[in-house]
Amino acid sequence: MVENHPAAAHCLPFPTPTLAEDILNTIETLVFVLNGNADVVYVSPAVQRILGYTPEEVLGDGWWDLAYSRDPDFGRYTRERLAITARGEIPVMDEAHAAQVYSASGQEHWIVWRDAKGPGDLIIGVGQDITQLHKAEQLILQHEHEFGAVFQNASDGMLILNRDWVYEQVNDAACQIFGTSREDLVGKEHGSILASTIDIVRFRERGLELGSYMTEAEFAAKDGEIRTIEVSVTTNFRPEHHLLILRDMTERKRMQSQLSQAHRLEAVGRLAGGVAHDFNNMLTAIQGFTELLQRKATSPKYQPYLKGILGATRRAAQTTQQLLAFSRKQMLQPRLLDLSQAVTDTMKLVQRVIGEDIDLSLMLAPEPLKVMVDPGQFSQILMNLAVNARDAMPDGGKLLIETRLMELDDEYVLRHVQVQPGRYGMMAVGDTGVGMPPEVLAHIFEPFFTTKPQGKGTGLGLATVYGIVKQSGGYVWVYSEPGQGTSFKVYLPLVDNGLQPQVQSKKEIVLVIEDDDVTRNIAVQALEEDGYRVLAARDGTDALAICQQRTEKIDVVLTDVMAGGMSGEDLMGYFAVKYPKVVVVHMSGFSRLRLEQANTIFPDALFLAKPFTVSQLLAMIRQALQRRAGALSDSLQE
Secondary structure, rough: OOOOOOOOOOOOOOOOOOHHHHHHHHHOEEEEEEOOOOEEEEEEHHHHHOOOOOHHHHHEEEHHHHHHOHHHHHHHHHHHHHHHHHHOOOOOOOOEEEEEEEEEOEEEEEEEEEEOOOOOOEEEEEEEEOOHHHHHHHHHHHHHHHHHHHHHOOOOOEEEEEEEEEEEOOOOHHHHHHHHHHHHHHEOOOOOOOOOOEEEEEEEHHHHHHEEEEEEEEOOOOOEEEEEEEEEEEEEEOEEEEEEEEEEOHHHHHHHHHHHHHHHHHHHHHHHHHHOOOOOOHHHHHHHHHHHHHHOOOHHHHHHHHHHHHHHHHHHHHHHHHHHOOOOOOOOEEEEEHHHHHHHHHHHHHHHOOOOOOOEEEOOOOOOOEEEEEEEHHHHHHHHHHHHHOOOOOOOOOEEEEEEEEEHHHHHHOOOOOOOOOOEEEEEEEEEOOOOOEEEHOOOOOOOOOOOOOOOOOHHHHHHHHHHHHHOEEEEEEEEEOOOEEEEEEEEEEEEOEEEEOOOOOEEEEEEEEOOOOHHHHHHHEEEEEHOOEEOOOOOOHHHHHHHOOOOOOEEEEEEEEOOOOOHHHHHHHHHOOOOOOOEEEEOOOOHHHHHHOOOOOOOEEEEEEOOOOOHHHHHHHHHHHHHHHHHHHHOOO
């Protein structure tokens, strides 16, 4: 009966062949029958639909040559195992097992096999194609691996909580933010580790209600430091699990506060400078007319009034000088001084001001600290800080004045805006007084701001200190806590051989694009001597090659409007994408008006006209960096 059937070449005799073969022709399952040599004596037609092989190709040795062509060693191993199983020398594998085979088109397929012992020396294998399922599993595993990598290496703290809001997984950043170990976090309930300003119940309710929720809170870390943390939650990001993300905003808030204070002081300084200038003009008129009247009024009874007017005018002039000092518009006469010697020379005056109930100590640097500063103004800085310290210690205390060589590195600069890295002479004035809360520190350098009683202070002493230090190219910072005293630190750039401040090379990178060798070399040399890091390109193509080879940012691009090699529009587009914060300065021998009319540059673009002096070039680069700093400040505040 089987011999007369058209499929007899690859079929076994069945009691009801028509029904059996109809079934085998229909199902999407591979059915193989192998003999004691593991030759294929039967294969179901599904092999062509699944793997693209005809049944005739697979019979005999064909299956092993085709399906295992890319891994013949595994094919030989599998054939030998099935052969001895068919002969009954080893038992049939009880468990289903997966194997990798290849289709006629060379595609990888995964088949799950189940074997059964047939009659005589035959073995039956039934296979199910799980290729798509295997790919899905591999994709899931890949996603799990990628998520794990992101989770563990993220700079933000990440924590996975179960449905009961208990921590199950935490990354290293979360441990660092909490200031504790992974073992101390896993298994603990959300909100039980550190005290914070978060309403835990409301936070969870909002998260479950909205699906994701973010707020800002303050945490008291284990070291006692108060840290500002941005906390966000995504509830049920996977079944019955929540994802908590913590972003430490402490440094960013500190930077924002410093930027805000710097901008506020700049604005107040401009206002104070303008007022002082106008007021000086009025005082000049008052004093002049009073002196003229003094000559005319010969009667002795009027002289006391005129002297009173002149005395008040001189005191008002002193106030305007303090305002000009704050606004950095006073005339300074800087000289080369040793910082420690300048402190020593002022000690008699300081001791006289602070009185006998304050213990004064000096801690001066052993090496010379050469700085450029106006001697009289430096004395005023130290005297004002000493008076401020005395007033903070009404019942006596200790005052320490220290000088030291300081190297302000990149890490310090990241935490203190407007500071250039380099070597500085530092003078610290510290007291054991009452200290100041944060809300006072935020305004300490503003003119006319004072915490002293009415009539006890003008509020101009620290404003004057700030202005003199800034105008001398330095920086002043204050550290204070209520009940812990106050320390003012003044940093002045060290001077090498009395000529140039020993400030490290500027970190800003300037790309110069100019096809004229002379002009390019002059610009590069001037910028390098001023401390910038300079990259030089002949044209747009050269500039593009330089940018593609670098991973560091570029801060300013100084380019000729007619840069060859590629269109200026394409070049500017490239910079906008790769360096979104870069500032471009255009230079040209044509007038700006002509370039604007030709739509070659934008009306608000920075422009340097040729020929230019070195001073004009450096001033333009500083303006570009100021524009860049403003853009960075705006993005930080946003």
